[in-house]
Amino acid sequence: MDEKIKGLSVATQLGARVPTGLIIVPEAYCAFVEEGALPKGLGAALASHLSDIERRIGQKIGVFESDKPPLLFSLRCGDKNGVVRLPEFMVNIGLAQAEGQVKPSDAFTGILQEEYTMQARRFQGSLLAGAAARNTLHNPFGSAVDELLYYIERIYAHFQEMEQAGQHHFNRWLIVQQMVYANWNAQSCSGRAYTRNPRTGQADDFGKYLMQRSGAYLNLTPLEQKKDLRELRDDIPEAYDQLKAFFAELESYYRTPRYVEFVVEDRRLYILQNTRGSYAAR
Template structure:
């Protein structure tokens, strides 16, 4: 029988970094990290072959996959001591994409899968009600959007689940989601379920139905519009397909001894050889990437959790020496314990690419030939020629607000509050600046069309920053003095 499922972590690892075509970059590197002794939550990868079969056969799975997935879940249960669908001690999993070529945020992710209206009560007894309802509301929002297709209700490009969160925070006088109580989050769960029902959908209460729905949605996301646009922009073949990674959840939202972050082994903007990244306490990974809250610089973790910070520095050294390139890592801290959720070759600006290549030759990591081959003249060298403001004119200008410099150069243009508007203006020959609270993967075409990107939230590892660096786009992120009102179509 063809092997469709490859295990990693929990004392058994089937794959390696050399198997990216089959396991995708994420799955292959998770297996590699597990083999290196780096702490990785146990999981399994469903191969890219299954994705291609699924798409070619009208959303059907190959024979034998169901039994292999059941064995994969059994592996997670044995490794964690939890049981999938159990009322008292439930195993929760994440379901993530992972193509052979990195496509940050272009395909779909579902976290905390395995909860339902009854299981959340058992989890609340075990871990506390605030954590349990926080996990459940995240699942409902992700599953509702990704699997059930519940999208913007008003046509203003606003996610209905985000809108419900913002409305509740305003009602409760909460500055952020951390200020909401367990009762508030239970109310948010009720509102999220209403949003799903209003859309004519139903959230499945059976964890196995949830799992198969999520797996199918991730495979289908290979052909969603944003993924197709991203592949066209980056000359990625349409035939590769994505793997699916199912992994035991570790929780960064268990309190102040827990957190999540994204880091680079070198500065992706300048190439400087320093550990560079951001994190949030009491949060899950999507919070950092999506720019829900503006995160803290990684250096502050040394003060808040010195032992975890030392472990991260050791992982940084090990991964960069092993892969011989700058790495982009995602991590979670669960009650003081560090876990790595991803490593991949980090996206960088043209400035950074040249500096990293030169310094890695000097450090003996690579030779001169490899350094030259790492520089893409069409993309990275062109970034070195980006226009900048005249220093004298810049000195005269009135400063309206400040943010973080996420992309190279300078730009001017008309304000576009949606990706569609940015695309329309570009087609009319008018330069546009895409202005958002934070960008999402759905904005990719507008980000490519705009001359620059400005966000009021997020940090240097947010979606806007990562994509801007990769495509050489001028970007300022986390400009918290900026107020963006989508409904009134104005900024202040």
């Protein structure tokens, strides 16, 4: 199984909060190649799973409420397997369903739309030529399922181009997850960290985070504007304690240091990634 998916599974087993979601297995891509189109039944399966998530969470996709973040989704590829070029992830899927619900002056909605537009451009720019030109007339989306199918089809077209170019050593897993919001309020952030210092091997705080900014901005923000992980103890002490406790659980389970990506939404820690890190220390 994909390393990223296995890492999230272990994080869940250890009691960490992991955003709920679903996995699209590689067999769906194989069917796409054989049929020349997305497999029949994929849309219905996605609709069924998303409806189940709505029931479990008690929210409708794209419906904004005053006291809680909206239910939206991200779509990500699995592990990159070295230098293989995979498409960028997509965020805030389902936002199109919210059009007309909220006032344009709603600041949080504007932030979500800005992030969606930015990431859609990055997604488009990460596709190979054939996939980038495929099915570009997509607005407006009728539902979150329509939106997911649109992006899945283009990712699969990208995969197919890679295979035709002789690249075969990459994972075909796709991950659909509920969005959690590092920009929800002043007690929210996104970050990346190692369970210990990768240079010395000491159990020191080693990572960076951004207050009230989503993970999409972590790569775009200059290093000097990111905060050191140790500062999280003062900014959001509850989340810092949750993260350090999770680090201890991880190292006890794996018997080796790990790399973690996380979001804090209103003081609650969510784990987005748990993978092997690169360590100089021995």
